[in-house]
Amino acid sequence: MPRRLLRPDEDILVDIxxxxxxxxxxxxxxIVVVGVAVSLEVSFPRSGSTxxxxxxxxxxxxxxxxxxxxLRWWATELVVTTDRILVRHHLGAERVEQVALxxxxxxxxxxxxxxxxxxxxxxxxxxxDVDGERAGLVxxxxxxxxxxxxxxxxxxxxxxxxxxxxxxxxxxxxxxx
Numbered sequence: 271m272p273r274r275l276l277r278p279d280e281d282i283l284v285d286i287x288x289x290x291x292x293x294x295x296x297x298x299x300x301i302v303v304v305g306v307a308v309s310l311e312v313s314f315p316r317s318g319s320t321x322x323x324x325x326x327x328x329x330x331x332x333x334x335x336x337x338x339x340x341l342r343w344w345a346t347e348l349v350v351t352t353d354r355i356l357v358r359h360h361l362g363a364e365r366v367e368q369v370a371l372x373x374x375x376x377x378x379x380x381x382x383x384x385x386x387x388x389x390x391x392x393x394x395x396x397x398x399d400v401d402g403e404r405a406g407l408v409x410x411x412x413x414x415x416x417x418x419x420x421x422x423x424x425x426x427x428x429x430x431x432x433x434x435x436x437x438x439x440x441x442x443x444x445x446x447x
Contacts, residue, residue, distance in 0.1 A: 275358070275366065276351065283421060284350040288411035289390035292343050296336040303332045348393075348409055350421060355395055357409055369407050372429050373397040377422045379415040391415035395422070 276282070307329040311322070345361035355374075357367045375398050381391035393415045395407040412418060 275356070277353065279352075280354070281352045282349060283352060283425070284348070284418060286348050286413050288343050288346055288348070289385075289388065289413045290343075291385065291388050291390040292411035293336070293339050296332065296339045300332040300336040304329045348412060348418075350418065350425070352425065355407065355422065357407065367407055369395050369397055371422070371425050374422065374426045377419045377426075379419050381415065389414050393418055 307325040310317075310325060314321070341361055342359075345359060347356075347358040347360075349356040349358060353371055355369045355371065359365045375396045378394040378396065379391050380394060385391045390411055390413065393409045393412045395409075397405050397407075
């Protein structure tokens with residue numbers, strides 16, 4: 271993560287990309303569909319040009335899905351700093367979602383069986399909004415979400431115990447820049 275996104279006296283604790291499991295579905299689909307298209311091409315070499323076009327388009331769709339998912343995986347970062355949680359998407363236009371640790375109400379982890387086996391899951395950061403409504407940040411395909419949950423809980427506890435109750439430049443109730 272670029273230093274320009276950090277505030278003074280703010281340090282990075284965790285800086286990770288999504289888990290590789292995020293690209294497994296498109297990868298398997300692309301391999302199977304391209305394999306079937308090549309098998310059909312080899313089995314029926316004298317088929318018409320229309321069939322070749324259909325096979326090519328059918329093979330190109332999952333490959334395009336795989337490329338899009340790989341680009342999204344590459345351009346996404348989850349960063350936990352001493353004061354905030356940021357999810358940075360920097361493909362084309364940069365978009366940064368952030369939650370100040372002083373606003374975190376609780377952190378939940380959601381994992382399915384494959385994610386549990388691979389060490390992946392969804393991290394749900396719940397915050398109390400200024401108007402009393404619940405809001406949050408949902409991050410899919412997080413590497414070791416249980417470890418990240420403990421790190422965030424520890425930092426939230428530090429803030430609650432008075433160690434730098436608010437990040438430098440933070441004004442409660444004001445929208446983030």
